Amino acid sequence: MTDTPKVQLRGLYKIFGPNDKDMMQHVAAGMGKPELLEEHRHVLGLQDINVDMMAGEITVVMGLSGSGKSTLIRHLNRLIEPTAGEILLDGVDVMQLSEGDLRKMRQEKMSMVFQKFALLPHRTVLQNAAMALEVQGIDQKAREAEGAKWLARVGLEGYENYYPSQLSGGMQQRVGIARALTSNSDIMLMDEAFSALDPLIRTDMQNLLLELQKELHKTIVFITHDLDEALKLADHLVILKDGAVVQQGEPQSILLNPADPYIEDFVSDINRARVLRVKSVMEPLQDPTMLDKLTGKKFEGDVDIRDNLESLIARSEGDTALHYRVMDGDVPVGELHMRDLVKALVPRISSTA
Amino acid sequence: MAFYDGLFDALGLREWCDQSASTAPMSMADLLKANNAAAVDPNAEVFPFPSLDNLNDSCAQISQTRDLTAGIESGFLGAKDVLKVVLDPITQPLSWALDGALYAFTETPWWIIVPLLVFIAWFVSRSKPVTIFVALSFLFLGAIDHLDVAMQTLSIIFVCTGLSVLFGVPIGIAMSKSDRLQKSLVPVLDLLQTLPTFVYLIPLIFLFSVTESKLYGIAIILYAIVPVIRLTDLGIRLVDQDVLEAADAYGMNSKQRLAKVELPLALPNIMAGINQTIMMSLAMVVIASLVSAPGLGVLVLRGIRNLELGVGIVAGIGIVLLAVILDRTSKAALGRVDKANKKH
Numbered sequence: 001m002t003d004t005p006k007v008q009l010r011g012l013y014k015i016f017g018p019n020d021k022d023m024m025q026h027v028a029a030g031m032g033k034p035e036l037l038e039e040h041r042h043v044l045g046l047q048d049i050n051v052d053m054m055a056g057e058i059t060v061v062m063g064l065s066g067s068g069k070s071t072l073i074r075h076l077n078r079l080i081e082p083t084a085g086e087i088l089l090d091g092v093d094v095m096q097l098s099e100g101d102l103r104k105m106r107q108e109k110m111s112m113v114f115q116k117f118a119l120l121p122h123r124t125v126l127q128n129a130a131m132a133l134e135v136q137g138i139d140q141k142a143r144e145a146e147g148a149k150w151l152a153r154v155g156l157e158g159y160e161n162y163y164p165s166q167l168s169g170g171m172q173q174r175v176g177i178a179r180a181l182t183s184n185s186d187i188m189l190m191d192e193a194f195s196a197l198d199p200l201i202r203t204d205m206q207n208l209l210l211e212l213q214k215e216l217h218k219t220i221v222f223i224t225h226d227l228d229e230a231l232k233l234a235d236h237l238v239i240l241k242d243g244a245v246v247q248q249g250e251p252q253s254i255l256l257n258p259a260d261p262y263i264e265d266f267v268s269d270i271n272r273a274r275v276l277r278v279k280s281v282m283e284p285l286q287d288p289t290m291l292d293k294l295t296g297k298k299f300e301g302d303v304d305i306r307d308n309l310e311s312l313i314a315r316s317e318g319d320t321a322l323h324y325r326v327m328d329g330d331v332p333v334g335e336l337h338m339r340d341l342v343k344a345l346v347p348r349i350s351s352t353a
Numbered sequence: 354m355a356f357y358d359g360l361f362d363a364l365g366l367r368e369w370c371d372q373s374a375s376t377a378p379m380s381m382a383d384l385l386k387a388n389n390a391a392a393v394d395p396n397a398e399v400f401p402f403p404s405l406d407n408l409n410d411s412c413a414q415i416s417q418t419r420d421l422t423a424g425i426e427s428g429f430l431g432a433k434d435v436l437k438v439v440l441d442p443i444t445q446p447l448s449w450a451l452d453g454a455l456y457a458f459t460e461t462p463w464w465i466i467v468p469l470l471v472f473i474a475w476f477v478s479r480s481k482p483v484t485i486f487v488a489l490s491f492l493f494l495g496a497i498d499h500l501d502v503a504m505q506t507l508s509i510i511f512v513c514t515g516l517s518v519l520f521g522v523p524i525g526i527a528m529s530k531s532d533r534l535q536k537s538l539v540p541v542l543d544l545l546q547t548l549p550t551f552v553y554l555i556p557l558i559f560l561f562s563v564t565e566s567k568l569y570g571i572a573i574i575l576y577a578i579v580p581v582i583r584l585t586d587l588g589i590r591l592v593d594q595d596v597l598e599a600a601d602a603y604g605m606n607s608k609q610r611l612a613k614v615e616l617p618l619a620l621p622n623i624m625a626g627i628n629q630t631i632m633m634s635l636a637m638v639v640i641a642s643l644v645s646a647p648g649l650g651v652l653v654l655r656g657i658r659n660l661e662l663g664v665g666i667v668a669g670i671g672i673v674l675l676a677v678i679l680d681r682t683s684k685a686a687l688g689r690v691d692k693a694n695k696k697h
Contacts, residue, residue: 077602107604118599122617132603134613183603 004091005052006187006219007076012049012085014071014243017042020083033242045071046243049085054236055186056217060251062230063240069223072240073189076221077110078102089187107136111180115192117172119164125151125175126160132183143182150178154208170201174208181212190222194229206232227266231255231275239263252280256344268347273310278303281344282326284334297335299325305333309341355410356401370412433559440560444567447574450512451566455647458508459501466504467491474678478685486681490674499649499671506638506648506675513570513634517578518627524578525585525623526611535586546579550640558644569641576637580629588622589615624687631679639672649675 015023015036023042033044046068053059063069074080075087078094087094089109097105111132119128127134130147138146148160154174164172173193180188190209194202206229213220224230230237231251238248247259255275258264282305300322303312316322316338326334361370401407408415458466470491475484494503528535553572561568592615600614616623642650649668656665 079598079601103604103606105604106602110602112599112602114595114599116595118593118595120596120599120614120617122620135603135605135609179603189602 006055007053008088009049009051010086013083014045015042015083016045055219057235058220058233059236060222060230060234061238067240068243073191073223077106109185110187111183111185112189113176113180113193117176124161129178129182147182150181154178187219272345276309278307279305282334282336302327357411361412370414447570448567451570454508454512458504474682478682480685483681483685487678502649510634513573514631517630521578521581522585525582528586529589542579569646573634573637577630577634581626584622584626588619592618621691628683
């Protein structure tokens with residue numbers, strides 16, 4: 001995980017309508033979405049989006065329908081052209097690419113997984129998986145070997161010669177993921193990839209994605225409207241509302257410190273014990289040299305910094321008087337009072353609630 | 354004294370109107386009127402429609418309706434020579450194709466052409482019942498000595514639908530890509546489809562000699578090409594937007610997109626268009642027998658002209674058989690494509 005962002009969005013605006021460029025001046029002058037629609041019949045899709053997406057991380061963009069999240073993800077590979085702003089990929093402005101270079105970029109650097117799978121119905125699962133390489137001009141034998149490898153990796157061995165409509169939704173989306181992986185691109189764009197699946201299958205797919213990610217370290221941009229899903233997958237969480245970013249950051253910190261009532265409402269229904277981890281509620285050591293400060297105290301036991309609170313509650317059997325030492329691997333990094341843990345479970349009530 | 358005299362007098366146009374007035378009778382009606390000037394015309398309307406002819410009665414400067422039809426005719430005849438110079442060489446290959454196909458279908462011995470056609474039917478439909486039906490139909494046509502005329506009809510249909518598909522599919526693709534082209538072509542297609550079929554033949558007779566086979570070839574193609582264009586356009590426009598987006602997202606260029614995504618997904622619709630094109634060319638081939646197209650249509654025409662009931666009916670049944678053969682075979686092919694597309 002390097003420090004330079006893989007993808008940077010700088011001051012991205014999108015206005016839908018025939019004269020989008022002319023409307024920019026109104027928006028720059030501070031006109032909001034409803035006024036623009038009322039007075040000029042143009043829809044403000046995205047306003048002033050600034051997001052850094054780090055290599056090897058899962059960036060989750062979350063928002064309700066109409067918040068512009070699907071519009072946002074389509075800007076990354078320019079399926080939608082922005083009205084203003086920059087899209088930097090490895091420091092190169094995607095907006096400056098020629099048509100041929102743009103196609104090459106889409107072939108080699110980005111792959112995409114769709115909500116409705118978008119597989120080619122007249123082709124077999126294997127041919128679908130190999131599609132990205134076919135577009136790149138790789139010969140049939142090589143691309144189908146690669147496709148078969150990734151199909152096996154997503155658990156579809158033996159289904160190569162089926163047609164997509166013969167598979168269930170979850171399996172079709174596995175084909176979609178295999179297709180994206182086969183393209184061997186660094187960046188995977190996932191547009192509500194699991195939203196069309198039923199809850200159990202969705203959990204399976206999330207686990208599959210996390211497992212693959214542990215190994216492959218792709219830069220994943222994941223769009224969802226489901227906060228549980230967002231919190232489960234995100235390294236970096238971006239919350240969109242009406243086309244603007246309301247808050248972004250590490251998911252745990254958003255959960256504990258929501259920036260505005262909109263997000264407070266959002267996070268109030270979450271099972272916090274399952275999402276929050278020890279790291280977010282512990283009392284960390286000021287610096288590692290103070291290790292001996294911990295040695296004198298009496299602890300109930302050691303917990304891992306990545307454990308979630310649910311497992312800790314189960315372990316303490318609900319006793320709030322307990323005290324644990326927090327370990328990162330073999331190194332003690334802090335301490336945890338069960339009392340703090342319980343406090344963290346109560347959401348900060350939104351003023352509107 | 355005509356009804357609208359007062360109008361022209363009031364407008365002060367009397368002088369202009371009478372400039373070219375002649376007292377000579379211009380039509381039989383005028384002549385009769387002149388002879389019975391005293392008699393009151395019992396059919397005269399109280400308030401006649403201000404049509405060209407009625408206005409002409411009052412003002413000779415206004416032309417009569419018959420001048421309009423005469424104008425169209427003379428205009429067409431004037432343009433004819435130029436059109437002929439352009440169209441004749443372009444359409445010449447059509448004559449060759451039709452004559453060649455006619456020769457091939459009629460001169461090939463029946464024990465080669467019939468099994469060949471049955472095999473083609475099997476190859477396209479992959480359906481045993483359809484193939485057996487095709488074979489039985491040919492045997493029946495042979496048994497009643499109509500095989501050679503049926504072959505003539507078939508040869509024309511093969512050439513005309515082949516060319517319709519050859520031109521219709523690319524036109525349909527172009528139409529699906531450009532809204533403006535679609536807007537301008539749709540009225541033309543509507544016109545081609547609704548113009549009474551006999552009307553096609555009239556200008557063509559002026560342009561080409563009736564002995565040339567391209568005359569009926571053009572008439573059939575113009576009539577039959579419409580559905581394949583329409584359904585190609587429709588089929589491509591109906592391709593799932595999500596799949597197209599995926600094609601773009603994986604960096605396909607427009608050629609790859611067309612060949613790998615749009616055409617395969619539009620194929621069921623295109624095949625339905627081809628089926629319609631076949632049926633429409635069969636309908637037109639009968640009418641085209643008026644302008645020397647050979648085949649079963651000639652026998653139908655003989656039946657009408659000479660009131661030979663039996664000849665007409667037998668030929669009609671032959672046409673029905675051909676229609677059913679072609680329809681079932683192409684529908685079976687369509688079904689096969691559909692199944693491959695939607696697999697269970």
